[in-house]
Amino acid sequence: MKPFDYVRPGERSSAHEAARDGGRYVAGGTNLIDLMKLEVMTPDTLVDISRLDLDGIETVDGGLRIGATLTNSDLAADPRVRRDYPVLARALLAGASGQLRNKATTGGNLLQRTRCPYFYDTDTNCNKRTPGSGCAAIGGETRNHAVLGASEHCIALHPSDMAVALRALDATVEVEGPDGAPREIALPDLYRLPGATPHIETSLAPGDLITAVRLPAPSGDRQVYRKVRDRASYAFALLSVGAVLRMENGRIAQAALAFGGLAPQPWRDREVEALLTAETPSDALFEKAGEVLLAKADPPPGAAFKLPLTKRVLKAVLTEATQ
Amino acid sequence: MKLSFAVNGRKQSLDLDPRVTLLDALRDHVGLSGSKKGCDHGQCGACTVLVNGRRINACLSLAVMHEGDEVTTVEGLARDGPSALQAAFVEHDGMQCGYCTPGQICSATAMLEEVAAGWPSHVSADLTSKVELTQDELRERMSGNLCRCSCYPGINAAIGQVATEVPAEEETAD
Incomplete structure (x- = not known):
């Protein structure tokens, strides 16, 4: 590990200052320290925000306000989350291990880095790690790389389960700027697609601090999170689907669908949701949804299996959620 | 950098480089070698310790971030003899080489507390009802601890036995 300074500010203003510099x-x-050991990330200063009292969770305007440093364990165990946002509890519990969930936080989970093996291997080229150096994944081992939203510069995935559920739940992110000014950004606006600058992953500026995640009241009572992985537990998703649906008189009144394991950010496609809305559930409808979702898919050779997998899992999730 | 924390109930004051992980601090600076370094990347669970009662991977945490915390290692679980889990691991032969055992036992100790607190898991059919520690639940909740000797039958039997035992406090209360 490269040497660094460690500071533990007692208030947010000093944290902003340290981060801006x-x-x-x-x-x-859990992710950052690992990346520092591998010298993939080499910050000069670590600003410890774990004691800034950002670990609360409260009911606000019929929804929830989740503190940025609340652990994934505490969030998954919260009675309100288990009752009203089961897709979120399920996504959290499908991620990592008991030990990691006890340390991993809401904000850190959102900002965790890809698990692309070439990003971790400093002996290979990676545009995300070293801008302009090239992408060793393209033409390499691509079993768990993006089939949507990638670019010729980067095909890495976003690894989070939690963020997939938050995307389906229309979460927003509370951010405090370096001057202390708060702002709220919708989750999709937090993330940027790789394009020609895969090293720039979010819209956050230096010194910006995520303070909380806001969830509106759930838009649907039928919530499903399904994750497919190479082993039964403690593995990243090959594919995951978070679904929040509402049925009315046998028809789909509203559908929010988010996907993990497919793209550089939790993926959502309004065209797919529009296709399902006001329709009566059927196998043909669900198959059509899969085709629309993947119409623009461009998988690297190793990840071609994800296309039929996604169609089948989406169909199963929609069947379960509409029964 | 100065650090003060409690390890197995004893106060420790150390002066550490910020790069030192909690695991290395415990092993190399406090002198407690029970917690093991397996992968050193949070993938095997051999380094599992309890911090303020919760299980974490000590290899993925910087020691300086634990100012004022209460850390419990496998050495601190025994009170007047081995803990119930420690004894059960011996009884059920829950080890071969033994390298993962301290992590398994620390992890299981906290896992049973999580079950008692009603935390659901990935395999819980119902997120809101009381948790019953079936073998499926046990395996899912212990998936962060790998055993390369594959002694899982013995490990699961040991944890399963302790999970079904009546806690000592309840026995004396009757």
Whole structure:
């Protein structure tokens, strides 16, 4: 690990200051410290925000306000989350291990880095790690790379389960700027597609601090999270689907669908949701949804299996959610 | 950098480089080698310790982030003899080489508390009802601890036995 300075500010204003001057926030550290050991990330200063009292969870306007440093364990165990947002509890519980969930936080989970093996291997080229160096994944081992939203510069996936559920639940992110000014950004606006600058993953500026995630009241009572992976537990998704649906008189009144394991960010396609809305559930409808979702898919050779997998899993999830 | 925390109930004051992980601090600076370094990347669970009662991977945490915390390692679980889990691992032969055992036992100790607190898991059919620690639940909840000797039958039997035992407090209360 490269040497670094460690600071633990007692208030947010000093945290902003330290981060604006090149420091990197740390809370749970489960991803960042690993990346520092491998020298994939080499911050000069670590700014410990784990004791800034950002770990609350409260009911606000019929929804929930989830503190940025609340652990994934506490969030998954919260009675309100288990009752009203089961898709979120399920997504959290499908991720990592008991030990990791006890440290991983809401904000850190959103900002975790890809698990693309070439990003982790400093002996290979990676545009995300070293801008302009090239992408060793393209033409390499691509079993778990993006089939949607990738670019000729980067085909890495976003690894989070939690973020997939949050995307389906229309979560927004509360951010405090370095001057202390708060703003709220919709989750899709937090993430950027790789394009020609895969090293720029979010719309956050230096010193910006995620303080909370906001969830509106759930838009549907039928919530499903299904994850497919190479082993039964403790593995990243090959594919995951988070679904939040509402039925009325046997028809789909509203559908929110988010996908993990497909793209550089939790993926959502309004065209697919529009196709399902006001329709009566049927196998043909669900198959059509899969085709529309993947119409623009461009999988690298190793990830071609994800196309039929996605269609089948989507059909199963929609069948379960509409029964 | 100065650090003060409690390890197995004893206060420790250390002066550490910020790069030192909690695992290395425990092993190399406090002198407790029970917690093991397996993968050093949070993938095997051999380094599992309890921090303020919760299980974490000590290899993925910086020691300096634990100012004021209460850390429990496998050495601190025994009170007047081995803990119930420690004894059950011996009884059921829950090990071969033994390298993962301290992590398994620390992890299981906290896992049983999580079950008692009603935390659901990935395999819980119902997120809101009481948890029953079936073999499926046990395996899912212990998936962060790998055993390369594959002693899972013995490990699961040991944990399963302790999970079904009546806690000592309840026995004396009757």
